[in-house]
Amino acid sequence: MRVTNMPIFPLLLAGLCLSGCNSDSSSTTNHSNSSNNTPAVSPTKPHTDNDATQVFTNGKIYTVNATTPWAQAIAIDGNKIVFVGSNEQVKKYIGDKTQITDLAGKMMMPGFHDVHMHPLESGSDATQFTIPQEATVDTYIALVQEAALQNPEAQWLIGYGHNIATLLEMSDSPLEVLDEAAPNRPVIIMEQTSHSMWVNSKALALAGIHAQSLDPIGGVIGRDEQMRLDGILYDNAGNQVMEIAMRSLGNAQQNDYLGLIEYTMPALNQVGITSISDARTYWQRGHLETWQRVSDEDKLSLRVHLGLWAYPQMNDASQIAKLKSLYQASEDSLLKVNQVKFYVDGILVNTTAAMHDAYHQNWLDLAGNKGLNYFTQARLEQYIEALEPSGFNFNIHAIGDRGIHEALNAIENASAGKSRHRLTHLEVVDPEDYPRFNKLGVIADAQVAGDFTDPSHWPENIPLLGAERSQDLVPIKSLVANNATLTLSSDWNVSPFNPFIGISNAISRVPQAITLTQALEAYTINSAFAMGQEHLVGSIEVGKLADLVILDRNLFDSTVNEIAETKVVMTLLDGEVVYKR
Secondary structure (H helix, E strand, O other): OOOOOOOOOOOEOOOOOOOOOOOOOOOOOOEEEOOOOEEEEOOOOOOOOOOOOEEEEOOEEEOOOOOOOEEOEEEEEOOEEEEEEOHHHHHHHOOOOOEEEEOOOOEEEEOEEEEEEOHHHHHOOOOOEEOOOOOOHHHHHHHHHHHHHHOOOOOOEEEEOOOHHHHHOOOOOHHHHHHHHOOOOOEEEEOOOOOEEEEOHHHHHHOOOOOOOOOOOOEEEEEOOOOOEEEEEEEHHHHHHHHHHHHOOOOHHHHHHHHHHHHHHHHHHHOOEEEEEEEEEOOOOOHHHHHHHHHHOOOOOOEEEEEEEOOOOOOHHHHHHHHHHHOEOOOOOOEEEEEEEEEOOOOOOOOOOOOOOOOOOOOOOOHHHOOOOOOOHHHHHHHHHHHHHHOOEEEEEEOOHHHHHHHHHHHHHHOOOOOOOEEEEOOOOOHHHHHHHHHHOOEEEEOOOOHHHOHHHHHHHHHHHOOOOOOOOOOHHHHHHOOOOEEEOOOOOOOOOOHHHHHHHHOOOOOOOOOHHHHHHHHOHHHHHHOOOOOOOOOOOOOOEOOEEEEOOOHHHOOHHHHHOOOEEEEEEOOEEEEEO
């Protein structure tokens, strides 16, 4: 799961030039842009209190500010933007101690926000082995046996990667396959969507699951036609067992910590991401302590907002009290604990997404065959009423049309209307609910970086949903047309976190394509709004903080394929370089 050979990118504050710079980076230099005959910009006066610490000139600066969308130059004093305008006008901010960077015509824009990802889960090496989505039974047995040999001291063998369809199509029972591979140690393997777990008999026994066990809230214990356990745990049934497995890892927090600072944050900065929301912070698993340690050690290279996981099986009063106690949103900190992550349903491919009408196939024998609820509308209303006054915004997983409708109902019934609640995924949306996002002030968060969301894959859902419901999945164009505030995120590692892939897909997924301007707003100012920090970042304006990226090409002059291949030249957070190519 985690790439361990990624380089670490330290903060770089040296005098930086992208074109025509003197080799002595410690001195102030003159810069010119011969491509557009822009006059050189140089210090013209002694140092004064009005001087900027940094000035960027000769750029194609896309501000994401509708009033003045483009500029040539900006000036930064410390971590704040103090000027946005022309090369000529910026001269008054240059003194003999100002660091000048010639952008040489390159595009600069605000740093990207990813408001839905799983950085601790995806970046940690807690997972001991990975298996392919499709393989033979013998291959799976061999891979699990190899993992057992490579991890002789591990209490649990924890894997990742298969596809649920592969297990359902096995001629042998998935439970028997894992029992043959590892009869004496518990094994749990997360399916690639994270919405099911493949386990052996030892794992079931340690979790107290047997043939007479009832399905938990928001989950299903898989059984075969004879009602025998088949080794597949769907949604929250699997989540609860994974929680047990993760708690067995004595070094889990250290691994999570190292994953963040050695790989995850540098990799995110490398593609221009400066703000993220951790969309599933397992506070019972030590995730909050890990993030706090990174913050306390001043190692954050991102603005991070944590979405505390709402455990469906917990007592509501106890959980609400605990969540309230964890809230923190200091303006001075890059780390904020101000969101709660709820699931209202599961996913389509498991038939657990909550639908108005029944699925065309019945895999799990759920009542009505219309999916399931982690949190019902009534429970969600209870949490909104209790937690919204504390300042929490809700990030609500909602995939099926019934789940989306019920989540909107809960917000309409219980919210005071001043929060930044958002629904995420939005795969099957009832067109009658499109205008409700704008009416209720609910943010529509979608992921289109993964190939599976491309319209070419929509027909794959026809056997489950029928032709009509399989059209217009993740309808970002329809939502924008109905004035919804759209954000685009990755749900990494379900989809790539590279925003340029997401942007490229967003503007090309006909008939649900949006414009490049809309896609950039979704990754910047709209996402800043979702995180409650649009007054600080998300656009390049005087008074805002200098979270900026420099690109190797102008996105507005690039093809769809070229946009996907865009590279970041430099990323700045609070005016400091956190990545330099």
